[in-house]
Amino acid sequence: MSNVLAKPATPLASGLAAPLAGALALSLLLAAGPAAAQMYKWVDSKGVTHYSDAPPPPEAAAKTKVEIKSFATGPQADLPPQLAEAARNRPVTLYSTSPCEICDQARAMLRARGIPYKEKTVNTPEDRAALNQAGGKGQLPLLLVGRTRQVGFEQNSWDVLLSDAGYPTENMLPPDFRQAAPTPAAPPPVPSAAEQAAAAAKATADEAARLKKLPPLNATPDFQF
Missing domain, CATH: 3.40.30.10 (Glutaredoxin)
Structure with a gap:
């Protein structure tokens, strides 16, 4: 394997504000040929369906079913x-x-x-x-x-x-x-089933607490609990 080193290069410190926090055990596949990839399908709070090669945000994953499809990508x-x-x-x-x-x-x-x-x-x-x-x-x-x-x-x-x-x-x-x-x-990793369930439970509890704080529909403008 031959390596070619050329300069100038931009030190990463000029592009990142956060310092490196520990080593990440991540293997980079460099073998020739098609590579494996994943596509995520999910629906946001407005009912819009998204297709992305990156996982949805946790709050979205907690409220909807996330479909993951693996496929091969190549030229x-x-x-x-x-x-x-x-x-x-x-x-x-x-x-x-x-x-x-x-x-x-x-x-x-x-x-x-x-x-x-x-x-x-x-x-x-x-x-x-x-x-x-x-x-x-x-x-x-x-x-x-x-x-x-x-x-x-x-x-x-x-x-x-x-x-x-x-x-x-x-x-x-x-x-x-x-x-x-x-x-x-x-x-970012796809949230586990347990993490999604916990996020869903928290979202449900937060919504229930919010509704509990709302005044009754027939309350007068100066109504107070």
């Missing part, structure tokens, strides 16, 4: 053969944060060259632990091309790395291609 079927093969054999992942000017430059370079990639954002201590697990060494951006990593953005080095992985030098993405939305480097 889109309509990609040109050379691009599809490269994306299948050497998938590209970008670790970034915000604000981060050099991360913006790195992202713009990937899009200009027409590279399909996954973006993982680093905004929490858990995300930072995942970044370090991936080999980021506390600096951003981090580029993974298959099993090869590069810390920091330097366009010539990235171009060479992508070309060596078999990616076309020209943008060959179909006009209707849509880049996947960024996801946290360490998505």
